[in-house]
Amino acid sequence: MKAVVYERYGPPEVLRLDEVDRPRPGDDQVLIKVHAVSVNASDWETMRGKPMYSRIGGPLRPRFRILGSDVAGRVEAVGKSVTKFAPGDEVFGDNLALMGGFAEYVCAREQAVAAKPAGLSFEQAAAIPQAGVIALQGIRTKGRVRSGERVLVNGAGGGAGMFAVQLAKLAGAHVTGVDNAGKHDFMLSLGADDVIDYARTDFTRTGERYDVVLDLAGHLGVVNYRRVLAPNGRYRYVGGSVPSLLQVLLFGPLLGRRAGKEIRLLVVRQNPQDLLTVAELCQAGTLVPVIDQRYSLDEVPQALQRLGEGRAKGKLVITSTE
Ligand SMILES: NC(=O)c1ccc[n+]([C@@H]2O[C@H](COP(=O)([O-])OP(=O)(O)OC[C@H]3O[C@@H](n4cnc5c(N)ncnc54)[C@H](OP(=O)(O)O)[C@@H]3O)[C@@H](O)[C@H]2O)c1
Secondary structure (H helix, E strand, C coil): CEEEECCCCCCHHHCEEEECCCCCCCCCEEEEEEEEEEECHHHHHHHHCCCHHHHCCCCCCCCCCECCCEEEEEEEEECCCCCCCCCCCEEEEECCCCCCCCECEEEEEHHHEEECCCCCCHHHHHCCHHHHHHHHHHHHHCCCCCCCCEEEEECCCCHHHHHHHHHHHHCCCEEEEEECHHHHHHHHHHCCCEEEECCCCCHHHCCCCEEEEEECCECCCHHHHHHHEEEEEEEEECCECHHHHHHHHHHHHHHHHHCCCEEEECCCCCCHHHHHHHHHHHHCCCCCCCEEEEECHHHHHHHHHHHHCCCCCCEEEEECCC
């Protein structure tokens, strides 16, 4: 089968289209014929090996030869202990534990995928898993956003931000989106009430206070995050720089508690129920999974380049030609 492979960390040029053996499903895995796979910041980071946390399991060389986690496709074969799926079923999910989605076929654990709602295309389904579940847990489960609250989404013009802005608006919040100036119209089109250009304005120094800050691009110190929270405010770090991550992990809970605020990491736990919740909202038209561009398998490097340069507004999806 065809797959986009790499053997060393680096820029998109380290990727190449190659012929590789089709994977065989383990006992608890399904083999999926990939119809669509979306590109995530986690693919960009794991390709480059930066930040350092992207090298977990592969400090010197990539742990996975094939990237791509958000897949949608049709089950081709199942392992002997799989009970929920059979060949022919349409499924989608975040295959972060095994990756391998930038290929014609991929193996995923049974519990990593869910049945694709019939009303969603493979492309729409592939746009949902990682970004949608980050947003759902960040805004609803862990952020506990309520009507009338002031919510700031840092990195609101990317994949997870696109869902987070919409979910926060659905909850009845006033939403501020922070991203580069090229994404301001996009954030407003998602429903953001205010937008901030991170290149010109440090959102922690405007004097505004927020009840919830969902940080998809955390680069500041924990004291900044404490300052920008309103009383009882919740800050959730999802991604960004390692120094910022360490500060939030080590000092956030204590500094926050002393000020009557919550400052914590959000470690996203993938589960089929959250996946289906977001998918059903998309199927109903309540959430829109915005697809910025479509690519073919041999164009994965270009898709990653666009994401890495910060030009993607919403999701980039690789589609199969069949
Ligand atoms: N915690 C977890 O369990 C978990 C799980 C999976 C993924 N993640 C992380 O989640 C994060 C978000 O993923 P995603 O798929 O939404 O990424 P994405 O599509 O690349 O979106 C990130 C957005 O943040 C913007 N940005 C970059 N630097 C910024 C800054 N200093 N201030 C404000 N915005 C900035 C980017 O724009 P530019 O073009 O300007 O760069 C981009 O629009 C990633 O860091 C990923 O590693 C976390």
